[in-house]
Amino acid sequence: QSILTQPPSASGTPGQRVVISCSGYMSNIGVNPVNWYQVVPGTAPKVLISYNDKRPSGVPDRFSGSKSGTSASLAISGLQAEDEGNYYCASWDDRMSGVVFGGGTNLTVL
């Protein structure tokens, strides 16, 4: 069971806006930055959002991140078929002294 809690699945139709949540604790999201990743089997995780809400170069502005208290969110607007896949949040946890990942959210584009 992951320390960071994500919904196991999410879905939307093309063009819709989808929000994936990541719930944590004071020891991680509450005091440390959050990154979001898209994981495609066989490839390295792709960073979509870093430092809570910063979008690396090359990531479409359809992706946005936010953080409030001990929770973070990834929003994907203008959903596209290519957005299907698995999404993970991650943060450093001060109590366990390590990086913690969410359990992942499988996004389906209907």
Added chain:
Amino acid sequence: VELVESGGGLVERGGSLRLSCAASGFTFGDYGMHWVRLAPGKGPEWVSSISSTSSHTYYSDAVRGRFTVSRDNAEESLELQMNGLRDDDTAVYYCARGGLGAFGVVFPPEHWGQGALVTVSS
């Protein structure tokens, strides 16, 4: 930013393997570094982290006592010595850059290598 892992391969249960990660394109010695692994059909799992000056190292419960992380800032390289390998260590291992400064490890992985496959056979 470029991170290139090497040293992966097939190893028997109980055996050892040493992974290396060659860094370029940034001032390696200024950043905290991480090792993260992806097992087949599973999500990312944090393995180990090391501060920019090697003063602090961190391990997951799953590998503590068996794996050792180290770095050589002059050579711009990161290493992961893996001993007592078990079946559930089978995964692709990624070297990843954290954040800048003495507390750079508190920043989750931002740049990742292409990964090194480690397969533990019984």
